[in-house]
Amino acid sequence: MDLQQLDLFAKDIIRQAGQRIRDAFSYDLKVETKSDANDLVTNIDRETEVFFIEKIKEYDSSHKILGEEGMGEKVESLDGVVWIIDPIDGTMNFVKQHRHFMITIGIFVEGVGKLGYIYDVMREDLFCAMTGHGAWYNDTPLRKLKPVKLEEAVIGINATWVTPNKKVNHEKLIELVRTVRGTRSYGAAAMEIAFVVSGKLDAYLSMRLSPWDVAGGIIIAQEVGALASNLKGQPFNLLMQDTFMIANPSIHGQILAQYVELK
Numbered sequence: 001m002d003l004q005q006l007d008l009f010a011k012d013i014i015r016q017a018g019q020r021i022r023d024a025f026s027y028d029l030k031v032e033t034k035s036d037a038n039d040l041v042t043n044i045d046r047e048t049e050v051f052f053i054e055k056i057k058e059y060d061s062s063h064k065i066l067g068e069e070g071m072g073e074k075v076e077s078l079d080g081v082v083w084i085i086d087p088i089d090g091t092m093n094f095v096k097q098h099r100h101f102m103i104t105i106g107i108f109v110e111g112v113g114k115l116g117y118i119y120d121v122m123r124e125d126l127f128c129a130m131t132g133h134g135a136w137y138n139d140t141p142l143r144k145l146k147p148v149k150l151e152e153a154v155i156g157i158n159a160t161w162v163t164p165n166k167k168v169n170h171e172k173l174i175e176l177v178r179t180v181r182g183t184r185s186y187g188a189a190a191m192e193i194a195f196v197v198s199g200k201l202d203a204y205l206s207m208r209l210s211p212w213d214v215a216g217g218i219i220i221a222q223e224v225g226a227l228a229s230n231l232k233g234q235p236f237n238l239l240m241q242d243t244f245m246i247a248n249p250s251i252h253g254q255i256l257a258q259y260v261e262l263k
Ligand code: 2AM
Pocket: 035, 038, 039, 040, 068, 086, 088, 089, 090, 091, 092, 158, 187, 188, 189, 190, 208, 209, 210, 213
């Protein structure tokens, strides 16, 4: 397995896909809903996923692809080479704001994360990592995260989780929001993860994410020393939905222990 070559190929098709999405703004967007009225998908999400599948199968037909829109084959294990792809993370931002949406990809070899990518399509900014070799923001190496106090932390959290809900004790999260210096909510999980690995946020948590939301990000996280887990502190399960947190290592344990009480 030539990881350098695979990395160049992945970056090339990510940039090509980004160009296609930027060009597609001049066409009609067909917006549909999925699991609920706020869960959106467009023809561009699906077409982008199909684009990746075709390119990857041309490159090596043995590679498996797990994509959000399910346009590839069924992937039930991480045996072999598996690409976990979200063709557009932040579809609502894509539809409504025409910015702040990402292509994100994680490439796993026999279950081990090797290459991770988060690409801001409109800014043409790429966060990436190769396991054991470091992480980059475009051409600039990302540094190991420096310790931060919870009182000085800025965290990413969706306001939903600070209102009464079935997943988590929201009173505890209100305490967290009051303790930290500030909160942000960008509406694209991969973007918030990219901000944590580059020190622009100190933590990001969500009660419900899928493998494709986090696969690329957790590979980048390792290289900068960010801790990624589910909200029980276990490894995120890459074959199903799970709770999620990524944080600066100096506050990861503290947030889980003092502020997260799952129902
Ligand atoms: P998506 O845009 O690829 O669907 C929105 O808060 C963030 O959560 C986005 O990263 C979104 O990814 C993700 N998300 C995961 N599951 C979702 C769901 N069922 N409905 C809406 N957003 C979801």
